[in-house]
Each structure stands twice: as structure tokens, then as C-alpha cells.
Amino acid sequence: MEKRRQMRTAVLSVQAGRVALIGMTRAELRAWATAQGWPAYRGDQLFMWLYARQARSFDGMTDLPRALREALTERAVIEWPEPLRRDVADDGTVKYVLRLTDGAVVETVFMPRPDGRATVCVSTQVGCPMGCRFCVTGAMGFGRNLTAGEIVGQVLVVRADHPEVVGWNVVLMGMGEPLLNLDAVEKALDILWDPRGLGIGPRHTTVSTVGIVPGIRRLMTRPVRPRLAVSLHAPEPALRARLVPVERKYGLFELMQALREVPLETRREWVTIEYTLIGGVNDRPEHARRLARLVRPLRCKVNLIPYNPAPIFPLEEPTPEAVEAFARILRSHGLTVTVRQNRGRRVMAACGQLGYEFVRPEARGPAEGTTGP
Structure with missing residues (x-):
């Protein structure tokens, strides 16, 4: 204790x-x-x-x-997180295992792009208290919040390793729920955005949340705002409560109201709706039609994320045909849809896989393709 x-x-x-x-x-x-x-x-x-x-x-x-x-x-x-290991996937994705000054460990992911830019996915907490039923980090439980320095420090470590990158995007989509650590997150954003420092602008920064409504309202009423991504994962409250326990505190319709209130002032601003497709759970055509009706009033883009398997969950990936049918239905309702590439899966660096090695050993299976530091 x-x-x-x-x-x-x-x-x-x-x-x-x-x-x-x-x-x-x-x-x-x-x-x-x-x-x-x-x-x-x-x-x-x-x-x-x-x-x-x-x-x-x-x-x-x-x-x-x-x-x-x-x-x-x-x-x-001057304290930076210490790289304990760099796991390199065959697609160029690198998962960093980083030790903080108190010995706590977080994971950060580097994803290069063909155009010379790159994205770094940073963590905001040690573990996560949200307990989403398909996310490995949630199975870790919650350790503590990161400081602003520990959030920014992840970016510094990755940038120092990759001087060849010509431009950076930062996504706060790693371990943890950013809007439960909002003081540190906002401070880190101010540092990232300052043109005399890292100079990574708001349009190149995305904060992802599972739907913490007060945090959304606070973050998105700042004079300068990041891009917002919301992890929805189900088009109806009952199914969402099974997958995302926070639904019981901040319900789907309360969340939709908060998203309608987000001030989007230009055509280049929108909310990203993230939807993990789990085979036989939330990937059927009727789910797609309900999702379309739910989010169509928003200025949004829908990012479909085929479930990235982890041995600790008895869940299945969706078939490619199910993914394509789901996307086709959404597009038929006038929605902009993308399907996320499953990058870094072989080193447990893909969406929903971070923290795998910190889950109790008896629940784990082997991850393939890891390399040493």
C-alpha cells in the first residue's frame, strides 16, 4: 500500500x-x-x-x-527519461521502454512516415485507471500521473535519436488517460508549442481521451487548442459500458453533447472519432449504421482501428471484409473514414498493446520480434 x-x-x-x-x-x-x-x-x-x-x-x-x-x-x-530498451518492428516503428527518475517505467512509440515526417506517441500516466476491456495498458492498473517534464522528456528522447526527421507530430495516445492528468498535460502542451523551444504546433498535436467530459470542456475552451480524438468504440450505451467502463460515469449522450460544444472555427478543425473494431463484438453492419447516425451531427472524421490482439484477452480481430464493409457504410452516410495501419504489432507497440510486459506474467504470451537496446 x-x-x-x-x-x-x-x-x-x-x-x-x-x-x-x-x-x-x-x-x-x-x-x-x-x-x-x-x-x-x-x-x-x-x-x-x-x-x-x-x-x-x-x-x-x-x-x-x-x-x-x-x-x-x-x-x-536536466533529467530525461532513461531508455532501457528500443524494440524495432520491421515497419520502422520503434517502441521505447523508458525508466523515470523514481524507477517507474513507461512506453513511447516512434512512427516514421515516407515523407520524412514522424509521429511520437507519448504516455501521460504510468499504467491506466480506465480498464478498457481490450487495452493492455488498462490491465496494468494505475501507477501514477506523469509530470509535464516526463511527458515532454519522452519527446526529447525520441527526437534526439532521429535527427533525420523533418517534421514532428505528437499524439498523447500512449499509456494513460490524458484528461485525468490535465494540469501536467496542458503544461506539456505549452512547452511543446513554444516556437522558441520544440515548436511543435497545435495542429500537429493530438490529445486522445476515452471521454472524460469535464476534461474535454476544459481543454477545448483554451484559447489555443490541440486536435481532439475521442475513443468511442461502440455506438450505444450498453455495448460501450461493456467495453469502456467510463461510460457508466460519462454516458454516451453526455459525451456527444460535449463534442457538439467543441469550438471548431475553421475547415481544418475537426474531432476524430476512434473506433476499435473487435471481431463479432462491435463490427457488424448494424453497428456501423448506428455509429453513423450518432456522429453525423459532428464535424468529425472516423478512424477505424482493427483490434490489435493480445494474449491476455479472449478477443478476435475483425476480418478484412468486415472492416471494409464497416467503412463503406460510414462513407455512404457522408462521413470521412480512415482505417489505421497496424504498425508495431510484432513488438507490442500498436494501439492497445502498450505495457504488455508489465501485466502479470501468468496472463502473458510471447511477443515476437523484439530487439535489444
Whole structure:
């Protein structure tokens, strides 16, 4: 019990009382610099070094005076998650197993694209409290929330490994429910978006939620907003409650009302509806027709996700014919539909598979295709 309580405690740097700088916004770094007796613009310089130039030590910050660098070494620390392993799939997807400063472990996924861009899928919690009946991470249970620095740190680790990438997308779709850790998520977004740092704009950032209605309303009424993806997975309350237990707290129709209220101001803004197709469960033509009626009032795109199997669940993949028929019905109702590529499945890096090795051993089967660090 004590160990679980400690895991849920927000992580602060304890290295000889030094403050952890990764996770501070530019405004916070300016304020911290001033509190140290330095000009505020030193905070701007630190922000650029930490995020744009991805400095790992203060010694390399060559435009700072030596005395300042020495003071920084005494008073602050730069902490990144530690890669324990990189599992590489044959499609180029890389799953990172990352250890945090308290020993907790999360997984992050790198997905390259043919055009030279790439997407990094980051985690926001250790484990997940949502317990979706087809998601491995939910079977882990909940450890704790990540800090803003731990969220941003995942992006820093992956970017440092892939200097060849010409542009980045960030999706908060890894381990955990982002809208149950919204303070840290919003702070991380502010850091990711700052043009003097990582400069990954809101249009290249997506937050995915299982449907935490108060969090949706808070996040999507910000002056600057990310893209929003909502994990629906069923077109009716009874079936959704079987698959997604949060339906019992935030029901489908309450969720639909919240999505209708999302301010979409341009043609380039929409809500993505994520729908995992599970063979014989929610993939029949009648499910497609009900889903079309449910979401057609929204400005949305539907992303169909064929179920990625895991040995801990007695579930089946949908047939290719069922996926195509489902998509065809949605399109016949005027909806924009995409079918997600199953990337990284052989290293348990696909949607719904993260955290497989942290589920109790007796429930697991072997995952194929892993490689060492």
C-alpha cells in the first residue's frame, strides 16, 4: 500500500535539492532565473538550450558565462527519461521502454512516415485507471500521473535519436488517460508549442481521451487548442459500458453533447472519432449504421482501428471484409473514414498493446520480434 501511495506522488527532483528544469515553461524559467538573482532573459536562454537545442548538461551552454553555468550545475538538474530498451518492428516503428527518475517505467512509440515526417506517441500516466476491456495498458492498473517534464522528456528522447526527421507530430495516445492528468498535460502542451523551444504546433498535436467530459470542456475552451480524438468504440450505451467502463460515469449522450460544444472555427478543425473494431463484438453492419447516425451531427472524421490482439484477452480481430464493409457504410452516410495501419504489432507497440510486459506474467504470451537496446 505504501509503495502504491509513493508511485502516485508527483515526482520532483531530489538530487541534492536541485530543481529539475525539464518541465518548466519559458515563463517559469524566466521567473526562476529572476529568483536566482539573474536577468529574466537568462530563462529564455535556458529554455532554448533545454528544448530547441536539447542540451543534456550545462557545460555545453556556451553562450552563458562560465560562472552562471557553474551555478546552474549546483542549483539545477536536466533529467530525461532513461531508455532501457528500443524494440524495432520491421515497419520502422520503434517502441521505447523508458525508466523515470523514481524507477517507474513507461512506453513511447516512434512512427516514421515516407515523407520524412514522424509521429511520437507519448504516455501521460504510468499504467491506466480506465480498464478498457481490450487495452493492455488498462490491465496494468494505475501507477501514477506523469509530470509535464516526463511527458515532454519522452519527446526529447525520441527526437534526439532521429535527427533525420523533418517534421514532428505528437499524439498523447500512449499509456494513460490524458484528461485525468490535465494540469501536467496542458503544461506539456505549452512547452511543446513554444516556437522558441520544440515548436511543435497545435495542429500537429493530438490529445486522445476515452471521454472524460469535464476534461474535454476544459481543454477545448483554451484559447489555443490541440486536435481532439475521442475513443468511442461502440455506438450505444450498453455495448460501450461493456467495453469502456467510463461510460457508466460519462454516458454516451453526455459525451456527444460535449463534442457538439467543441469550438471548431475553421475547415481544418475537426474531432476524430476512434473506433476499435473487435471481431463479432462491435463490427457488424448494424453497428456501423448506428455509429453513423450518432456522429453525423459532428464535424468529425472516423478512424477505424482493427483490434490489435493480445494474449491476455479472449478477443478476435475483425476480418478484412468486415472492416471494409464497416467503412463503406460510414462513407455512404457522408462521413470521412480512415482505417489505421497496424504498425508495431510484432513488438507490442500498436494501439492497445502498450505495457504488455508489465501485466502479470501468468496472463502473458510471447511477443515476437523484439530487439535489444
